[in-house]
Amino acid sequence: MMIISLKCVQCGAGLEVKPEIDDFACGYCGVQQHVERGGGVVSLRRMEETLDDVKIGTNRAASEFALRRLHADLNAICAWRDSEVKALRKADDRNSTLIGWGIIIFAIYSIVQYGWWAVPIILGGLIMVSQLVQSVTKKVKRVEATAAAKIEPLQVQIARHQAVVDAYDFGTQA
16 A cells, blocks of 8 residues: 655645545644545645635536526517517507508598588598507517516626626636
8 A cells, every 4th residue: 555745735834645535624723635646646635625616617507508598588588578579560560551541541530421521521530540540660669678677687697697608617617
């Protein structure tokens, strides 16, 4: 059995490490240490540093999952907004067609019934209809404002999680 002599990373005391030991506390200062073996090299590392790496890696993984969910939520909101706007515009086109045909029929009927004296009646009807018809632009702006209000906090969260993912680079945090 080969015993390896190393120095404590905290106090520099001489330590002897057996091959089967991975984690231990320094007998002199009590610092928790982890034995790292690789490529024929054996070294000690403070346990806190190892735990920090685990914490950073866990945070990165959690942020990656959160990014997937947030992007899905963002796409869902955009799809909802687009379908609502499309439905509003389609309904507006249908209503505009119906109103247009209604005005034409009303104008023809009025001229046939009352002759040219019907022109004031037609103009009055047009003014009344224009007051009743709501602009689809206001509804579209309302839908877009609602979507924007839902998207803004998501974008803030996406930026925060992306910063966590970008900061993690091979065990070191920038």
